[in-house]
Amino acid sequence: MDHKQPTLVKGVSEIPAQAILDISEKMEREEMTKQNQSKEQFVHQVFENIAPKYDFMNSLLSFRRHKAWRKFTMKKLNVQPGEKAMDVCCGTGDWTISLGQAVGSKGEVIGLDFSQNMLDIGEEKRKKEGNLEHVQYIHGNAMDLPSKDHSFNYATIGFALRNVPDIKKVLSEMKRVVKPGGMVVSLELSKPIFAPFKWVYYAYFNYILPLLGKLFANRYEQYSWLPESLKSFPDSRELARIFEEVGLERVETYLFFGGIAALHIGYKKDEEV
Numbered sequence: 001m002d003h004k005q006p007t008l009v010k011g012v013s014e015i016p017a018q019a020i021l022d023i024s025e026k027m028e029r030e031e032m033t034k035q036n037q038s039k040e041q042f043v044h045q046v047f048e049n050i051a052p053k054y055d056f057m058n059s060l061l062s063f064r065r066h067k068a069w070r071k072f073t074m075k076k077l078n079v080q081p082g083e084k085a086m087d088v089c090c091g092t093g094d095w096t097i098s099l100g101q102a103v104g105s106k107g108e109v110i111g112l113d114f115s116q117n118m119l120d121i122g123e124e125k126r127k128k129e130g131n132l133e134h135v136q137y138i139h140g141n142a143m144d145l146p147s148k149d150h151s152f153n154y155a156t157i158g159f160a161l162r163n164v165p166d167i168k169k170v171l172s173e174m175k176r177v178v179k180p181g182g183m184v185v186s187l188e189l190s191k192p193i194f195a196p197f198k199w200v201y202y203a204y205f206n207y208i209l210p211l212l213g214k215l216f217a218n219r220y221e222q223y224s225w226l227p228e229s230l231k232s233f234p235d236s237r238e239l240a241r242i243f244e245e246v247g248l249e250r251v252e253t254y255l256f257f258g259g260i261a262a263l264h265i266g267y268k269k270d271e272e273v
């Protein structure tokens, strides 16, 4: 056989260049895994800590706008009785509960999160709301959803895509668990488009918001991480492209309040089984 000899790097002639490349790729992968793990651990610890204050702080910091955005989103989804949904990174379960109410007792909703403290609050809310026996919370990781392929009509993720170590992996997982024709939906903070508004918003986000976090929840570090998490997050156009890259089609984007939040909806191909 005519095997091409691997190129040798000068000075380390006994090690083939391919082996060096393999080692450096392996080290890069290990480094990324380490970074992902530490981001995951950090995010996990943040939500375990702020769980009791999460709902209050959410309303305070968004001036209750998140409620209107959630309402708009539910209208767009037009969820029907008897359908099935998975709410990934469900936190204290606001969206999970809305989905549960929309699908009714013949439907099924799973809320998944890796923070037990957030889930516990969600469970209290579920019981208080009543008639939501078809809603179930499970402890799990968005990077590896514990559900079979093609199980749900909707996979939703609210204000959490920013927090996960690998956006593509999570969206692919969400796509995997929805049925052909089903929807993958993200409601998330985004980057404003209009310049003067952008500066005001960033000033609020970078300086005032962490102070409010300190004042009302006694957690400066956790809330100063919020602006950090948005900096590295794709803007609404890039996120729409990522939706397409993972194979979702007919991607729709809706911007809220000058683009400080965005709703993305993508559909799994009909023939994908």
Ligand SMILES: C[S@@+](CC[C@H](N)C(=O)[O-])C[C@H]1O[C@@H](n2cnc3c(N)ncnc32)[C@H](O)[C@@H]1O
Pocket (backbone or CB within 6 Å): 040, 043, 044, 047, 088, 089, 090, 091, 092, 093, 094, 095, 112, 113, 114, 115, 118, 140, 141, 142, 143, 157, 158, 159, 160, 163, 164, 165
């Ligand atoms: C900002 S909260 C959003 C909660 C809820 N979806 C909402 O709309 O209010 C983000 C949630 O994502 C969860 N989370 C972050 N990364 C996760 C992961 N890799 N797997 C599961 N849950 C995760 C956190 O524990 C937290 O409850």
